[in-house]
Amino acid sequence: DAGVTQSPTHLIKTRGQQVTLRCSPKSGHDTVSWYQQALGQGPQFIFQYYEEEERQRGNFPDRFSGHQFPNYSSELNVNALLLGDSALYLCASSLAGTANEQFFGPGTRLTVL
Amino acid sequence: AQSVTQPDIHITVSEGASLELRCNYSYGATPYLFWYVQSPGQGLQLLLKYFSGDTLVQGIKGFEAEFKRSQSSFNLRKPSVHWSDAAEYFCAVGTTDSWGKLQFGAGTQVVVTP
Numbered sequence: 001d002a003g004v005t006q007s008p009t010h011l012i013k014t015r016g017q018q019v020t021l022r023c024s025p026k027s028g029h030d031t032v033s034w035y036q037q038a039l040g041q042g043p044q045f046i047f048q049y050y051e052e053e054e055r056q057r058g059n060f061p062d063r064f065s066g067h068q069f070p071n072y073s074s075e076l077n078v079n080a081l082l083l084g085d086s087a088l089y090l091c092a093s094s095l096a097g098t099a100n101e102q103f104f105g106p107g108t109r110l111t112v113l
Numbered sequence: 114a115q116s117v118t119q120p121d122i123h124i125t126v127s128e129g130a131s132l133e134l135r136c137n138y139s140y141g142a143t144p145y146l147f148w149y150v151q152s153p154g155q156g157l158q159l160l161l162k163y164f165s166g167d168t169l170v171q172g173i174k175g176f177e178a179e180f181k182r183s184q185s186s187f188n189l190r191k192p193s194v195h196w197s198d199a200a201e202y203f204c205a206v207g208t209t210d211s212w213g214k215l216q217f218g219a220g221t222q223v224v225v226t227p
Contacts, residue, residue, distance in 0.1 A: 058214065106155060
């Protein structure tokens with residue numbers, strides 16, 4: 001049973017560029033959440049998708065957007081990258097109704113130069 | 114304001130010794146509580162969770178945690194630490210009205226010495 005997978009593993013971009021990160025949830029899960037983990041800090045909630053809609057959002061600007069596909073996979077898009085966007089981006093999946101029990105992927109390390 | 118506090122940024126413990134990591138929360142609603150572990154370069158692995166019922170919960174890798182409502186705490190313990198327990202540990206809180214939005218503490222780095 002595959003767990004949560006994310007791609008790519010690492011990514012290097014320059015300021016002002018746009019980036020797309022991808023996530024496939026654990027088999028049987030229908031809800032995907034995204035978190036940003038800056039170096040030396042705990043993960044910060046970005047947003048959550050269920051039934052292809054954004055259900056909750058954390059304190060992140062509109063430059064951060066997402067999408068969920070009918071197969072429950074998800075993308076995180078970040079526009080107009082800033083140096084401060086450099087972080088580990090974690091995807092977590094869960095089953096609606098047990099939404100608080102989340103399983104995390106290995107993350108995508110984004111470096112903005 | 115809702116918050117999750119892990120007072121200890123860094124803990125060093127000898128192999129075979131006991132370990133306790135502290136977590137305090139401030140939430141208005143009934144919280145769901147979690148402990149996750151993160152090894153270098155890895156994602157987060159769930160160690161244990163508390164939703165309701167028995168306030169002492171058992172997790173994987175020999176860890177346990179106790180929920181104390183009166184102290185707003187959910188401390189993680191292990192009786193005898195192994196070198197492989199060296200990692201960063203995160204306490205996280207969710208609520209019934211937050212639809213799966215977890216709030217994490219800043220983490221505690223655990224170093225295990227021989």
